[in-house]
Amino acid sequence: MKPSLRPSFTRPWPCIASNFSTFFFQLPTPLTHARNITQIRHRHIHSSPSPPPPPQLASSPPPLLPLFLRPPEYTTTVSDLLEWHSWAKSLAASIGSSFEDSDNGPDSTLLCRELNWLMEDVLDGSDPSLMHKAVARDDPDTIISLKADVQELYSLWKQRIDERRPFQYIVGCQHWRDLILCVREGVLIPRPETEIIVELVGDVISKDEGLREGLWADLGTGSGAIAIGIAKILGNYGRVIATDLNPVAVQVASFNVERYSLQDKIEVREGSWWEPLKGVEGKVAGLVSNPPYIPSDDISGLQAEVGRHEPRLALDGGAEGMDDLLHLCNGAASMLKPGGFFAFETNGEKQCKFLVDYMQNQLPGSFCNVNTVSDFAGILRFVTGFRNR
Amino acid sequence: MQNMPAIFLRSRIRSSSHSPNCALRTFSIRSLFSSATPSTSQYEVPKPSRIRSCGFVAGSCSRLGAGWVRHLEEALGKSSCPVRFGGLRLFAAQPTIEPATSDGLTVEGIISNQWTILEESESDWKSHAAAIAQSISLIKRRLQWKKMLVRLELLSTQLDKLDLWDDPQHAGKISREHGNLMGKMKEVMEFEQELLEHIDMIKLAREDNDADLESESLKALLRMRRFSKEKELEALLAGEHDSCSCFIEVQAGAGGTESMDWAAMVMNMYKMWAQHRGYGVTVVDEMPGEIAGIKRATIKVDGEYAFGYAKAEVGVHRLVRISPFDSNKRRHTSFAAVAVIPILGEGFSHVQINESDLRIERFRAGGAGGQHVNTTESAVRIVHIPTGVTATCQNERSQHQNKASAMAVLQSRLDQLEMARQAQMNAQHTQSLTEISWGNQIRSYVLHPYRMVKDLRTNYEVSDPDSVLEGDLDGFILSYLSDLMDKDEASP
Ligand SMILES: C[S@@+](CC[C@H](N)C(=O)[O-])C[C@H]1O[C@@H](n2cnc3c(N)ncnc32)[C@H](O)[C@@H]1O
Numbered sequence: 001m002k003p004s005l006r007p008s009f010t011r012p013w014p015c016i017a018s019n020f021s022t023f024f025f026q027l028p029t030p031l032t033h034a035r036n037i038t039q040i041r042h043r044h045i046h047s048s049p050s051p052p053p054p055p056q057l058a059s060s061p062p063p064l065l066p067l068f069l070r071p072p073e074y075t076t077t078v079s080d081l082l083e084w085h086s087w088a089k090s091l092a093a094s095i096g097s098s099f100e101d102s103d104n105g106p107d108s109t110l111l112c113r114e115l116n117w118l119m120e121d122v123l124d125g126s127d128p129s130l131m132h133k134a135v136a137r138d139d140p141d142t143i144i145s146l147k148a149d150v151q152e153l154y155s156l157w158k159q160r161i162d163e164r165r166p167f168q169y170i171v172g173c174q175h176w177r178d179l180i181l182c183v184r185e186g187v188l189i190p191r192p193e194t195e196i197i198v199e200l201v202g203d204v205i206s207k208d209e210g211l212r213e214g215l216w217a218d219l220g221t222g223s224g225a226i227a228i229g230i231a232k233i234l235g236n237y238g239r240v241i242a243t244d245l246n247p248v249a250v251q252v253a254s255f256n257v258e259r260y261s262l263q264d265k266i267e268v269r270e271g272s273w274w275e276p277l278k279g280v281e282g283k284v285a286g287l288v289s290n291p292p293y294i295p296s297d298d299i300s301g302l303q304a305e306v307g308r309h310e311p312r313l314a315l316d317g318g319a320e321g322m323d324d325l326l327h328l329c330n331g332a333a334s335m336l337k338p339g340g341f342f343a344f345e346t347n348g349e350k351q352c353k354f355l356v357d358y359m360q361n362q363l364p365g366s367f368c369n370v371n372t373v374s375d376f377a378g379i380l381r382f383v384t385g386f387r388n389r
Numbered sequence: 390m391q392n393m394p395a396i397f398l399r400s401r402i403r404s405s406s407h408s409p410n411c412a413l414r415t416f417s418i419r420s421l422f423s424s425a426t427p428s429t430s431q432y433e434v435p436k437p438s439r440i441r442s443c444g445f446v447a448g449s450c451s452r453l454g455a456g457w458v459r460h461l462e463e464a465l466g467k468s469s470c471p472v473r474f475g476g477l478r479l480f481a482a483q484p485t486i487e488p489a490t491s492d493g494l495t496v497e498g499i500i501s502n503q504w505t506i507l508e509e510s511e512s513d514w515k516s517h518a519a520a521i522a523q524s525i526s527l528i529k530r531r532l533q534w535k536k537m538l539v540r541l542e543l544l545s546t547q548l549d550k551l552d553l554w555d556d557p558q559h560a561g562k563i564s565r566e567h568g569n570l571m572g573k574m575k576e577v578m579e580f581e582q583e584l585l586e587h588i589d590m591i592k593l594a595r596e597d598n599d600a601d602l603e604s605e606s607l608k609a610l611l612r613m614r615r616f617s618k619e620k621e622l623e624a625l626l627a628g629e630h631d632s633c634s635c636f637i638e639v640q641a642g643a644g645g646t647e648s649m650d651w652a653a654m655v656m657n658m659y660k661m662w663a664q665h666r667g668y669g670v671t672v673v674d675e676m677p678g679e680i681a682g683i684k685r686a687t688i689k690v691d692g693e694y695a696f697g698y699a700k701a702e703v704g705v706h707r708l709v710r711i712s713p714f715d716s717n718k719r720r721h722t723s724f725a726a727v728a729v730i731p732i733l734g735e736g737f738s739h740v741q742i743n744e745s746d747l748r749i750e751r752f753r754a755g756g757a758g759g760q761h762v763n764t765t766e767s768a769v770r771i772v773h774i775p776t777g778v779t780a781t782c783q784n785e786r787s788q789h790q791n792k793a794s795a796m797a798v799l800q801s802r803l804d805q806l807e808m809a810r811q812a813q814m815n816a817q818h819t820q821s822l823t824e825i826s827w828g829n830q831i832r833s834y835v836l837h838p839y840r841m842v843k844d845l846r847t848n849y850e851v852s853d854p855d856s857v858l859e860g861d862l863d864g865f866i867l868s869y870l871s872d873l874m875d876k877d878e879a880s881p
Contacts, residue, residue, distance in 0.1 A: 104756050108768050109677070117765075117786060167765050168416055175786030178793075192767055192788040193759050282867075315760050348757060376751040376788075377758050380850045 027307040040206040066172030066182045072145040078131060078149050079140030088115050088157045095161065103303045105164065114160070114167045121171045122147050164304035174223070179232075181223045181256050186248035187313035190225035193375040194290050197343050198229035199383060200373065201286060204341045205234065211341055213237045214285025219273055219328065220244055222314060224253030224266070225290055231257075231265045238285070240266045243276040246313055273324070274331050284335050291324035293317040321347050322354065329359055333366035336387035342367075343384045352380040359385065488582045490589045496522045496581055509614060514591050517610040521584050528577060531624035531874045541570050561636075565736065573627070580620070584613060625870040630808075631697030633731040635671065636801060640685040640822050642705070642724030647712045649682030652725040654858055655706055656686050659699070659727075661860030668692035672784045673733035673794050681714070685822070687798065689732070695729040701866040702730050704831030711837050720837055724830075728822040730801045740803040748772040751788060771795045778802050832865065834858070847872045 021165045081107060092111035099105030106114070123131070123146065131144065148156070159165040168189045169172040174181050176190045182191050205212035216238060218227035234240070242257070244250050250270045257266045269276035277284070299307060306315070306350035317324050325344060332342050346352050359370050370385035376377040499522040506523070507516040544567040547553065553560045587606045594603035608764045626632070637659050641652035663670045669691035676684040690699060703727050712721040733739060752768040768783030769791040780798035782791040834842045834854055842857045842865075843850040849868040851857055857865070 104762065106764060106766075110764070112677070113784070114765055166763050168763075173792065177787060177789040179787075188760070189763055191759060191763070195787070195789055290760075292760070298761075303762060304760065310763065345759065347759060375758060376749075379758055381759060 005279040007371045045208070067118075067147050068171065068173060069182075070182070072147050072149040072320075074149045075143050076146055076150045077140060078142045078144060080382050081131075081144065081146070083138075084157075085115070085119065087108040088118075091157065091161050099164070099304070103301075105303050105305060106167075111161070115157070117167075118153075118157070118171060118389075121173075122153065133149070155212055156237050158217070163348060166305040166309055168280065169309060172227075176225050177229055179225070179230070179256075179260070181225055182252060182259070183223050184248075184252060185309065186246065186311055187252045188222040188249075188310055190223055193377075193381055194226060194345060194375070195229070195286050196375060196382065197290065197345060200343050200382065201230050201288065201341070202233050205238075208339075208341075210339070211285045214239075214337070214340075215280060215283055215284040216240045216288070217277060217280075217284050218242045219289040220249075220291050220314070220324075221253045221268070222249050224268070225239060226290065227253065227266050227268075228260055228262060230286075230288070231262045231384060232260070234265070238265075241269060241277065241280070242266055243269045243271055243273075245270070245272045246311065248311075249314075274328055274335065277335060281335055283337055285337060285340050287328075287332055287336055287340065287342040288344070289328055291317065291328060293321045293325055293345070293347040293351060295319060295321035295347075318346070322351060325351065325355060326358070326364070329355060329363065333387055334362060336388040338387055340387045341384070342387075343373075343382055345382055352383055355383045359383075392489045392869040485869070488578065488585055490507055490585045490592075492592075494585065494588065496525050496584065500526060500861060506529060509611065512607055512611075514588070514607055514610055518584065518588055520614050521610065521617050522637070524614075524621050525577065525581055525584070527875075528617070528624040531621070532573065532577070532627050534577075535572060537574060541574065542706075544570065580613070580617070584610075587613070587792075598639070607676065621871075622867060625867065625874055626694050626697035628697060630731040630733065630737075631700075632694050633696040633734060634689065634691045635696035635699050635732055635800060636670075636687050636689055637699055637702070638685065638687045638728045638730070638822050639683070640726045640728075641678070642726065642827060644721070644723045646678060646682065646714045647721050647724065648723035649678030649684055650714065651682070651706075651708045651723040652685070653678075653682040654708070655725045655727065656683060656688065656860050658862065659690070659702070660688060660858050662732060662862045663690045663692075663860075665689075665860050666692070666695075666698075668695050671794075673798060674781050674833075675784055689794075689797075696729065698863075698866050698870075699729045700731075701869040702727050702831075702862070704825065704829045705827055707830050707833045709835045709837065720838050726822055726825045728825060728828065730798075730805050732797070732801050733804050737804075740804065740807050741801065742773065746774050748774055749792065752783070767791050767811070769795045771799050773803060776803065776806065778806065844869060 007133075013320050089112060092115055093108045093109060094108075095108050097107045100107045123144070146153075156170050159169055161165060166189055168183050169185055172182055172184060172202075174183050174189050177190070177195050192307060201216075207380050212234060216227075216230055216234070218224075218230065218240060221242035221244050223322050224242055227240045231240045242253055244253065247270060250268055254263075254268045257263055257268060292305060292313065292315050294302070294317055296319055298321075299312065299316055301307070325346060327343060336342065344355070346355065356372060359367050367385045368388050370383065372380045373382040373384060375381035407684050474810070487495055488496075489498075499518055504515040504519040506520045507513055509517075538587055544563055547563050548567060553563070570726060587610050590606040591603055591610075594600075594606060636654075639652050639656045639659070641649040660670050670691075671689045671691070673687045675686040675691050678684055705724050706726075709720065713716050715721060748771070750770040750772070752764075752766045756762060765786065766783070767786070767788040768781065769788060770779060770781040771792070772779045780802060781797040782795040782798065785791040785794055827844050830845045832842065834857070836854055840854050841850055841852050842854050847865075848869045849865055851861075851864065
C-alpha cells in the first residue's frame with residue numbers, strides 16, 4: 001500500500017469546522033499510511049515493508065463512541081453476560097504467554113485484567129451489585145443494561161485476541177495520567193512514558209512564572225494527551241496550541257479538549273510541524289513533542305497491537321527514526337522565545353545522545369542546559385533544554 | 390477507521406443545531422458524544438446514599454427541643470463562641486441544669502421508676518418514655534458520657550487561655566474538637582429535653598381533658614422511641630476514626646485454590662455489603678489465584694463511617710464446605726484474614742512522607758518501550774524504605790493513577806502504624822494483615838453438613854449463609870460493636 005502524496009492541509013482556523021465532514025469522506029487512502037513526505041528529505045518509506053493492512057471489521061463496525069460514553073441502551077440477562085465472560089476468559093487463558101513470547105504482547109493475566117475493564121466500561125453506571133446478587137441468588141434471568149450488545153462483545157473480544165486489536169481501541173479510550181482520553185484507529189494510543197513530559201513541564205513552570213503564563217505548543221498531538229495534560233497544570237495561566245498533520249488526530253484531540261472543557265485554552269490546529277505555528281515565531285514559551293521516532297526498518301517487527309493497528313504516520317521516523325526530531329530541533333530556536341523550554345521524546349539513548357550533541361555542536365549558541373531525562377524503566381527517553389536568552 | 394466519516398458527519402449535523410457559533414470554534418462534538426463533562430466517575434466516589442442526619446431531633450419534636458438548647462446556651466454561652474464554654478463545668482457539677490419535667494421527673498428518675506416496657510404498638514406513654522429513657526442512657530454509655538464531660542472541660546479550659554491563638558493551628562484543632570464534642574452532647578441533651586417536654590404535655594393534656602393533645606404527644610413519643618433505636622446504633626460509631634473511609638484487605642490462608650476461592654468470596658461479601666450501604670467501592674490491588682480466587686486483595690470503601698463499621702470485621706474468617714475444587718468431594722476448612730485500615734481525612738494529622746524515602750517501582754514494558762510498546766499493564770509498587778512498608782496498585786488503568794492509589798494506601802498504612810505506636814485505638818483494629826494471627830478466628834461460616842454463620846466473639850448467628858455472603862453483615866457488625874462498647878463502658 002503506497003502512501004499518498006497529498007498537500008498539506010493547513011487552513012485558517014475558522015474554516016475547519018465547515019470543511020470537516022466532507023473532508024473525511026474524501027480521504028483517498030487510509031490515514032494510517034498517509035504521510036506528508038514533501039518536507040522531509042531522506043525518507044524511504046517505499047522501501048520499507050508496509051505493515052499488513054488493518055483487519056476488515058465490516059461484519060461488526062467499530063463503535064462510534066468510546067464504550068463508557070455510550071448510553072446503556074442494550075439489555076441482557078446476567079447469564080448471557082456471564083456466558084460471554086467465561087468464554088472470553090477462557091479465550092484469554094488459552095493465550096498463555098504465547099503473545100509475550102512472540103512479540104512482547106500481553107499474557108493471559110493482563111488480558112484477564114483487560115476483560116475486567118471491558119466489563120467495567122460496558123456496565124458503567126449500572127448497579128454492579130445487581131450482578132453479584134444474581135450470581136449469589138442463582139438467578140440467571142436478572143436483566144441488566146449494557147452499553148453494547150452482547151453479540152458485539154463477542155466480536156470485540158475476538159478482535160482483541162485474534163486480530164490483536166489494541167484494548168484501547170476496543171473500548172475507545174486510554175487512561176492516561178488522571179485523564180480518560182478517547183482514542184480510535186488512526187490515532188496513536190498515548191504511552192505511559194509520555195506522562196513524564198507533563199511532569200517535566202510542571203517542574204519548569206513551578207520555577208518560572210514567565211513560562212507558566214506563556215504560549216505552549218504540542219506538536220504532533222495525536223489524541224491531545226500532552227496538550228491537555230499541560231493545559232491542566234497551567235491552571236488559569238497560559239495557552240496551548242496543539243497540532244497534528246493527521247485530520248483524524250485533529251478531530252479526536254478536539255473532542256478530548258472539549259470533553260475537558262479546555263476549548264478556550266487549547267487551540268487544535270491542523271498542519272505539518274511548523275506550518276500551523278506561523279505567526280507565533282519567537283513567541284513560544286514552551287515546545288513539546290513526541291514525534292514519530294521509530295526507524296522505518298523496525299516497523300515490521302513491532303508488537304502486533306502497534307504494528308498492525310496504530311497509524312504508521314505516528315510511528316515511522318524515517319531511516320534512522322530521526323527525521324522529525326531533527327526537523328523539530330532545527331526549527332525550535334526560531335520558534336521559542338529567549339529562555340523558552342523544550343522537551344522531546346525519543347527512541348532511547350542513541351537518539352538522545354545524538355540530539356544533545358547535534359544541538360550543542362551543529363546549532364551552537366542556540367540552546368542552553370540541554371539535558372537528557374530517563375523514563376521509569378531507566379531508558380534515556382527525553383531531551384530537554386532552553387533557548388538561550 | 391472506516392466509520393470516522395459517519396461519526397463526524399453526525400457530529401456536524403448535531404452541533405450546528407446545538408451551538409450557533411460552531412463555525413468559529415472547531416466543532417462542538419461534545420453534544421454528540423456526551424452531554425456530560427469529562428467523566429471522572431472512575432475516580433469519584435459516590436457518597437453514601439443515606440446521609441446521616443446531624444440533628445438529634447425527629448420531626449415535630451424540634452420545636453419543643455429548641456427551648457432547652459436556648460437554656461443551655463444561655464447558661465453556657467453560644468456554641469459558636471467556644472471561649473465562653475468554661476461554664477460547662479457548672480453543668481457537670483450542678484444537677485440543677487439536668488433537664489427535668491415541671492414536676493421534677495428526670496431521665497434517671499424514669500429509669501428508676503422501672504415502668505414496664507411494652508410493645509411499640511401499645512399506646513402507653515409510660516412504656517414509650519421508659520424505652521426512650523433507656524435508650525438515652527445507653528447512648529450516653531456508648532458515647533462514654535463521663536469521659537466526654539471531662540474532655541469538654543479540659544478543652545474549655547484550654548480555649549479560655551489568652552495565648553491560645555498564638556499557635557493558630559493548635560487553636561484550630563482544639564476549637565474544632567470542642568465544637569464536635571459540644572455538637573454531639575447537645576444532640577443527646579436536646580433529645581432528653583424533648584422527652585421530658587412531651588411528658589409534660591401529656592400530663593397537661595390529661596388535666597385539661599384534651600384528647601387531641603394527648604394523642605399528638607403520644608405519637609411524638611412513639612416517633613422518638615423509633616428514632617432512639619437508630620441513635621443507639623449511631624452511638625456505636627463515636628470513635629475518633631469511625632467516620633473515616635477505609636481500605637479492607639483480604640488474604641487467603643494456606644490451602645491453595647480452595648482458600649483462595651474463599652478469600653474471593655469474603656472480598657465479594659464486603660463489596661456487596663459496602664454497595665448496599667451506598668459506599669463507593671474500588672479495587673486497589675488484587676493478586677489473583679492461579680486457578681480461581683485471590684491470594685490477596687485490597688479494596689477502598691468510600692463513605693461516612695465505613696471504617697466504624699468495617700473495623701468489626703478484622704480477624705480470621707473460617708469456611709467449612711465441600712470444596713468444588715476437590716474431585717473427591719471432601720469437606721474442607723479454609724481461612725481468610727481480614728484487615729481494615731482507616732483513611733484519615735483532612736482533619737487528622739498524617740505521617741509526613743519524604744519523597745526521598747520512597748522507592749517507586751513501575752511496571753517496565755520489556756524491550757525498547759515508548760512508541761514500540763502498547764501495553765495496558767501499568768502496575769506501581771511503592772516501598773517506604775525506612776519502615777519497609779509497601780503498597781502496590783495495578784488495577785487502575787493509568788500509571789499515574791496506580792501511583793496515586795498506591796501512595797494513598799501507603800499513607801494509610803503508615804498512619805495506621807503510627808496510631809498503633811501511639812496506641813490511640815483498640816489495638817486489634819490497628820493490626821495489619823501481616824500481624825493478624827491465624828489463631829484469631831472471629832467468625833465461622835459452615836455450608837456443610839449444616840448451614841450456619843456464627844460470630845465467635847458475640848455468639849451472634851444466622852442460619853442463612855447465602856444472605857451473609859451477599860453482604861448482609863449488619864447484624865454481625867452491630868452486635869459486635871454493641872458488645873464491645875457496652876462491655877467497655879461497664880469495665881471501670
Ligand atoms: C508518536 S505520535 C504522538 C501522539 C501524542 N502526542 C502522544 O504522545 O500520544 C506522533 C504524532 O505526530 C503526528 N505527525 C506525524 N507527522 C507529522 C507532521 N509532519 N506534522 C505534524 N504532526 C505529525 C502524528 O500524526 C502523530 O499524531
